[in-house]
Amino acid sequence: xxxxxxxxxxxxxxxxxxxxxxxxxxxxxxxxxxxxxxxxxxxxxxxxxxxxxxxxxxxxxxxxxxxxxxxxxxxxxxxxxxxxxxxxxxxxxxxxxxxxxxxxxxxxxxxxxxxxxxxxxxxxxxxxxxxxxxxxxxxxxxxxxxxxxxxxxxxxxxxxxxxxxxxxxxxxxxxxxxxxxxxxxxxxxxxxxxxxxxxxxxxxxxxxxxxxxxxxxxxxxxxxxxxxxxxxxxxxxxxxxxxxxxxxxxxxxxxxxxxxxxx
Ligand SMILES: [Zn+2]
Numbered sequence: 001x002x003x004x005x006x007x008x009x010x011x012x013x014x015x016x017x018x019x020x021x022x023x024x025x026x027x028x029x030x031x032x033x034x035x036x037x038x039x040x041x042x043x044x045x046x047x048x049x050x051x052x053x054x055x056x057x058x059x060x061x062x063x064x065x066x067x068x069x070x071x072x073x074x075x076x077x078x079x080x081x082x083x084x085x086x087x088x089x090x091x092x093x094x095x096x097x098x099x100x101x102x103x104x105x106x107x108x109x110x111x112x113x114x115x116x117x118x119x120x121x122x123x124x125x126x127x128x129x130x131x132x133x134x135x136x137x138x139x140x141x142x143x144x145x146x147x148x149x150x151x152x153x154x155x156x157x158x159x160x161x162x163x164x165x166x167x168x169x170x171x172x173x174x175x176x177x178x179x180x181x182x183x184x185x186x187x188x189x190x191x192x193x194x195x196x197x198x199x200x201x202x203x204x205x206x207x208x209x210x211x212x213x214x215x216x217x218x219x220x221x222x223x224x225x226x227x228x229x230x231x232x233x234x235x236x237x238x239x240x241x242x243x244x245x246x247x248x249x250x251x252x253x254x255x256x257x258x259x260x261x262x263x
Contacts, residue, residue, distance in 0.1 A: 098174075
């Protein structure tokens with residue numbers, strides 16, 4: 001028996017374009033005939049207001065939940081100022097949080113291999129660093145930073161999705177950010193090794209593991225970002241974001257900055 005994966009995973013909803021443009025703010029595709037035809041993957045309900053549907057679908061996997069939840073979950077809508085606040089604070093929190101998780105990986109790697117952590121440099125204005133001495137297994141300790149830095153945020157996002165937390169999309173963005181950042185940092189070591197990549201090459205001259213890490217993590221990071229724009233007020237969301245989430249992100253950034261400056 002053969003299955004067509006594309007056919008079995010594609011659902012189409014169709015209704016007049018004008019009506020659907022008014023009733024559905026979620027991202028959509030408009031075909032040449034004027035009908036509003038949305039393509040949704042993996043059994044996820046596209047638009048709860050759609051009047052016609054050609055499918056029967058099973059309960060969607062929370063791991064695949066994307067577009068339909070975007071509009072339904074903007075329960076505290078805010079305008080452009082909140083959109084700017086959400087985007088800016090999410091980027092800032094992702095940058096600071098990425099460095100924290102990355103250095104936590106170094107610390108765990110050092111502790112797990114009998115190393116002694118002398119200090120962790122975490123300041124908003126500088127690139128983070130972990131000093132380990134003695135460091136019995138520097139290769140493991142160096143790799144632990146980017147590995148934990150990429151895996152831990154993904155695990156946090158998946159847990160949030162499984163728990164059906166409304167702000168799971170923020171963790172999804174953060175996980176994508178960490179994958180892209182760590183992947184670019186290590187992958188660039190193939191041509192310009194600095195920091196961890198330089199240390200790794202000193203312990204093991206082969207460059208292919210660095211390239212492999214970047215090849216896996218960077219596309220995966222962009223995959224996580226894909227389709228998330230409306231959460232941040234982009235596209236058909238027309239500037240609407242959850243204002244509570246925007247304020248919460250600002251609080252997170254403020255808390256991290258104050259903590260790093262204080263310690
Ligand atoms: Zn590092």
